[in-house]
Amino acid sequence: MSGDGRESEGGEEEVRGARRIPGPRGAADDLDLESVPLPPLPPPGSAAPAGSVPEQSTPEQSVPEQSVPEQSVPEPPEAPEALMTSVPDLPHRVLKALLGAWALSACSAEETAAVEEHLTACAPCADEALRLRDAVGLLHTDGSLDLDPTLRSRVIDGCLGRRPARIPVPEWAAPYDAETARLDALLRDIGDSEWHAPVRLRWFEEEREVSRRTTVAGVIGHLTAVDGLLSAALGLDDPLGGGDAPLDPTERTERYWSSKRRPPTRAVREPWRAQSHELIRTASFAGRNVAEASVSYGAFALPLQDALLDRAFECWVHGGDIADAVDYPYEAPSAAHLHRMIDLAARLLPAALAGRRRSGLAGPAKDLVTAGAPGRSVHLEIEGHGGGDWYIALDSPAAVGSPERAVAQVALDGVEFCRLAAGHISPVEAAAGQEGDREAIRDVLFATASLSRL
Incomplete structure (x- = not known):
């Protein structure tokens, strides 16, 4: 900071050497009027100074003519420097540095006068001043400040396309990750009453088709119960409590449904969602060898990578069952x-x-x-x-x-x-x-x- 209160910039020798711009003009009553000399009073009988009213003589009294020596009337004092508006003589570099402050109307009166006088003679600075004034106008836009609704998805897509996750989801777990995310998006959009919409689950036994009626919440409970087989294989908590929990998917589902004192509600979503996230996270951190870990379904077993693919298939199929029940589009x-x-x-x-x-x-x-x-x-x-x-x-x-x-x-x-x-x-x-x-x-x-x- 220089002695006159301005910040100095390295290399700007011409700026530091510029003449100091005087401060703002003072008020009239701030002047020291005692220091301004007043004109002397004329001697008696002399001619009145200009602007005074002459005395009137009466007819009874006549004044003989006398020669009066000429008196010199003093000139009015010069106005103090603080009362004069002057345009400082600033070098080009200083004036160019003031353009930003001028555009923001942050210059003093003398600086403003100097800049505007300079703009009449310097075309490059005039162009720059015009651009700066246009830019200042953008700071006071009347347009909407609401974000583009597609901004979030575009930013995320751009980030994911440029920098892969530090611990990426294994390729063999990607279908399960995608299908649980799609089903979760469907569940997020349905209303409270739709969780009780009837759903008919269908499958084949031997040569005939069989079915079972439940609700949207019941379907999510079924997925939670069967996904628990994978949780147990990875050392995570089994939603059925482990121990004597059956391995057959149908038996696990029946036990889960019967353990509820009342029909499941939308409260089943968060446990299922947390369980699917934990499965994906654990599989991602466990490394390659975990892909071959065996997952028992009772009558048969699958390696974990195939078991996750099987659960992705079930998630898609039952997501379609739910979408049909609530009249919602659902793609393959x-x-x-x-x-x-x-x-x-x-x-x-x-x-x-x-x-x-x-x-x-x-x-x-x-x-x-x-x-x-x-x-x-x-x-x-x-x-x-x-x-x-x-x-x-x-x-x-x-x-x-x-x-x-x-x-x-x-x-x-x-x-x-x-x-x-x-x-x-x-x-x-x-x-x-x-x-x-x-x-x-x-x-x-x-x-x-x-x-x-x-």
């Missing part, structure tokens, strides 16, 4: 995630066929194959969203499906195949195209429906 998963769900079902089909064969519900094996050897297969052609080609081994769960040994071909839409695997449509009405061994085709379609459960 992304093509990449749907493809992985179809692939899981295709990998489970040989074991499902073998189970039905043991129960006398499927035709006998016709080829004796060793482990890993090719046997008869059915070409499963999935069209459209998430589509692809799979070859389903018919004669042994350990066999490998092969195009060379395909005895039949079935064509299905991707979403329709998933609805069949969920037990939402019957095997008879599912196939869009069939060619080849009719028994083999029937066995594959019914085995797909048998993958469904409560």
